[in-house]
Amino acid sequence: MPQPIYLDHNATTPLHPEVKRVVVEMLEVFGNPSSLHTFGREARERVDAARAKVAALVHARPEEVVFTGSGSEANNTVLSLLRCTKETCRCVLGSRRGLVTTAIEHPCVLETAKFLRRLGHPVTFLGVDRQGRIDLEALRAALTPEVGLVSIMTANNEIGTIQDILAAARLAHEVGALFHTDAVQAAGKIPVDVAAWEVDFLTLSAHKIYGPKGVGALVVRGNMPICPLILGGHQEAGRRAGTENTIGIVAMGEAARQRQLEMAAEAPRLAALRDGLRRGILENIPDVIVNGHPEHTLPGTLNVSFLGVEGEAILLYLDAVGIAVSTGSACASGSLEPSHVIMALGVPVEYAHGSIRISLGRETTEKDIERMLVELPPIIAKLRAISSAYRRKP
Ligand SMILES: *Cc1c(COP(=O)(O)O)cnc(C)c1O
Numbered sequence: 001m002p003q004p005i006y007l008d009h010n011a012t013t014p015l016h017p018e019v020k021r022v023v024v025e026m027l028e029v030f031g032n033p034s035s036l037h038t039f040g041r042e043a044r045e046r047v048d049a050a051r052a053k054v055a056a057l058v059h060a061r062p063e064e065v066v067f068t069g070s071g072s073e074a075n076n077t078v079l080s081l082l083r084c085t086k087e088t089c090r091c092v093l094g095s096r097r098g099l100v101t102t103a104i105e106h107p108c109v110l111e112t113a114k115f116l117r118r119l120g121h122p123v124t125f126l127g128v129d130r131q132g133r134i135d136l137e138a139l140r141a142a143l144t145p146e147v148g149l150v151s152i153m154t155a156n157n158e159i160g161t162i163q164d165i166l167a168a169a170r171l172a173h174e175v176g177a178l179f180h181t182d183a184v185q186a187a188g189k190i191p192v193d194v195a196a197w198e199v200d201f202l203t204l205s206a207h208k209i210y211g212p213k214g215v216g217a218l219v220v221r222g223n224m225p226i227c228p229l230i231l232g233g234h235q236e237a238g239r240r241a242g243t244e245n246t247i248g249i250v251a252m253g254e255a256a257r258q259r260q261l262e263m264a265a266e267a268p269r270l271a272a273l274r275d276g277l278r279r280g281i282l283e284n285i286p287d288v289i290v291n292g293h294p295e296h297t298l299p300g301t302l303n304v305s306f307l308g309v310e311g312e313a314i315l316l317y318l319d320a321v322g323i324a325v326s327t328g329s330a331c332a333s334g335s336l337e338p339s340h341v342i343m344a345l346g347v348p349v350e351y352a353h354g355s356i357r358i359s360l361g362r363e364t365t366e367k368d369i370e371r372m373l374v375e376l377p378p379i380i381a382k383l384r385a386i387s388s389a390y391r392r393k394p
Pocket of ligand 1: 073108153184214216
């Protein structure tokens, strides 16, 4: 079989070769960054250098970057601030307990939001249009005086749709709410700027930008006091306890630096490959819906729904010929429900079940796309030939 082709970069990415080099180097740097001796100071210097690199990727100041154990942890940390009260801490949200978010967030935001709702917090899930964008008027209407936090992802992991973050942040600020964006998918793919976008909190994850798994960051603008989710240590300026994941953090710094070097040239290349793939699918396969926004979208993400087939079946048939794609979020696969994102778009259910996400990355080539376009049409035809759901359609 030819070399396997990885087209699932929104689930995770392989380590960048330079990141790999840094990881190997760091295996020898074992000092605890909190130690005052030479071993500790060397680790501290490397962590701080990484902090500056991660900050640079999103135009933050280094001291605004709080390293976490994942993007999920960063998202949990910021949403959990709504649980703070005047009695528990001097945290930023005060007595405003309400959350406004969207129906298409990553599960780590959605589930945290649902948990807050069970605790009695007022929570609004904004719907999206057919292209996956929120309605800013609906956001404005949801911004009651009790809303303390608005959390809207920059770019969606399943369909790639990008929201107007500056406009949303301004609406939140008009009523005195704070604004968070999950930029895990956007960072390193499109320019991200916490200052220009006027956001208060921003989430990053290393393994989506060719860094290692198990390390992320929460950017906290203006050094607002926040409550740690993990208690018990002064690390990260008291905002996240636990001895730092020095290897992971330094690797994330290098990953961020490489993204800054590569992103500008890579984005148009991936967009062209994605456009070619979309065209090839539409020309060679009938009864297809392309999900997402035609312009406000990530360069390398393509989500398509095929009438009358199961996305999981497509995934497995493609895997059998050495091509890795996804049915949506990696976290939702395993369940046979259509993805919450595809359903929120209003895709007809007989299409929604047949959705796959193809996400390209820095090592994707023209040849990979050509092979995908050779393999996919006969797989769809084969699955439809045995599908009662398809044959019933005219
Ligand atoms: C992957 C992802 C996360 C979670 O990040 P982890 O580091 O895997 O916990 C959060 N949000 C989005 C949009 C993601 O794609």
